[in-house]
Amino acid sequence: MLGLSVPASALAFLVLVTPICFWVAYTDLKYMKIFNVAVIALIAVFAVAGPFLLPLDVYAWRWINLVVVLAIGVLLNATAGVGMGDVKFAAAAAPFFSTATSHVQLMVLLLAGSLLGAFAAHRALRAVPAVRRMAPDWVSWQRKDFPFGLALIATLWGYLAIVALTTG
Template sequence: MAITASSAWWFLPFVLPLCFYVAFTDLSRMKITNQTVIVLALVFVVIGPFAMPSLDVYLWRLAQLAIMLILGILLNGIGAMGAGDAKFIAAAAPYVALPDLRLIMALLAASLLAAFVTHRIARATGLRNLAPHWASWDQGKKFPMGLALGMALALYLILGALKGA
């Protein structure tokens, strides 16, 4: 992994609760709040200078945020993804070391599959009664991507803390 264990440990205590919150709000309300993605971005802005190995790495990671925000706005504009998903991806982008792009894509694919199957099973069974008022149960084909996105970022940082450079 290209992310350093030190960087991952710096970010993990702040980012992990945000990932859980994103998953919860997307499941319960089908919404990733602006406040949450702003806090996620601000954590990087504030903690990043201490966690990154150099200023140029920090600045390139901030550029990743801007690039992914523009791409997310375009994808949202054509209806390929929700606005909250696009903003979360942008806010999460600086946490990912660019050489780990294949790893984060694999984690996202696995998280998406696990989240989708779990959500559909829970929705179709009595497990749904544990949270009967969640908006995601009644969305037809729509799926709360925040569950998978939060899981992927959390897993990436956990793996980085345990196996990072």
């Protein structure tokens, strides 16, 4: 580890994941798909940068987050119709989160708020004809389901930003 503080590590991860988050937001809105290459890119960021930004024991244990979230996600895909792209993205994002109780609580609050905010914003914006004309080919405007990747991205990005802004 480079000796970075928890906020500095979160900031570094935030900078590295931001382009992927923008890309996923665009593809989820336009195609209602989160492409595997984006999921692989997110995993690659953690795999390559993680050993430099986290203590090695923390880095190693966080891979369990990916496995657990993927297993839960596959179950939700089979039973509740959660999209597999969303499942894979959530699993790829999972190692970036600490499993400390306060961090899990923060993540749950962020996910709930992000889901409500992203859903409301998407539905409101798609109701505005001028907005729809700016992106008339976006699949998410036509479908009844919702691009859940927006909430997942907001949760990941918001979590890293909050942790980066904490002082300890």
